[in-house]
Amino acid sequence: MEPQWYDDALGVVSTARGRAARALERAERATASAERRERQRVSDPDSDEFHAQAAEMHRRSAACHRSSAALHAAFADRTAAWVRGKGSRPRFMTGVAEALGTGSAAIALVDSAQNQLAIAVSDEPALNAQDLEYVLGEGPCRDAAYERRPVHSAGEQMGRRWPGYGPALTSMGISSVLAVPLETRAGCFGALAVFDPRAGLVGSADLDEVTAALTRIVLLGPDADPELYGGTDHRDTVQQAAGALSVRLACGVDDALALIKARAFTDETTTEAVARRILDEDPYL
Secondary structure (H helix, E strand, O other), X not given: OOOHXXXXXXXXXXXXXXXXXXXXHHHHHHHHHHHHHHHHHHHXXXXXXXXXXXXXXXXXXXXXXXXXXXXXXXXXXXXXXXXXXXXXXXXXXXXHHHHOOOOEEEEEEEOOOOOEEEXXXXXXXXXXXXXHHHHHOOOHHHHHHHHOOOEEEEOHHHHHHOXXXXXXXXXXXXXXXXXXXXXXXXXXXXXXXXXXXXXXXXXXXXXXXXXXXXXHHHOOOOOOOOOOOXXXXXXXXXXXXXXXXXXXXXXXXXXXXXXXXXXXXXXXXXXXXXXXXXXXXXXXX
């Protein structure tokens, strides 16, 4: 009998492949609608502009669904390979990073006050970069979500824009960062960050399509999985540790959380690592 994790992983593969297939079906329907509009431009020249705009809308929708399908299919392939003993346990965001031609990418979900609620990352550098933004309260995802526009910074410019975050990011070996908002008509709920983006990514169709796929389908669509197959971190451990520390020190939870962030920055570690020490009743804080 196979272990439970094996059956669970196969279930994830099946779910991801199903989502990829449904996204491709939607892409085909959108493409068919675009082609129908193109034919109507010929038969109804008086409404040429209307049909042209509708065709373009359907083509963008098709590209968005194809991007979503590719992301889910890539995750399914990685998970299937992992089940066979190849590589490490996959992260959905690894596929996002590869689709954008980089090694590291992350999503940060925020509330209306730009407080970071949850993250999903492709690898350890992306995790460390997002934790740094969480600790310092400054960085590209925060700015992109607040300003609701792309933010791109590189080299010394990062230090000028983010006095704490910029130099720390450079010390991690990351020389540039691009962040774009994740928006709906109701507002902005987060940002996608790409670390050391390839030349030409800013304003590219690849970036537009992946961002649209994440926003319209992967995170919020009718077939959405905001947990990204278990890869979304809501910082539960950090919040639990802040509560425990507030009791231990007889202070407010916000003050306890500030202490955790300060210790993480001082020790050049993650808030998760600090939180686990606290929950293990390490007296160092």
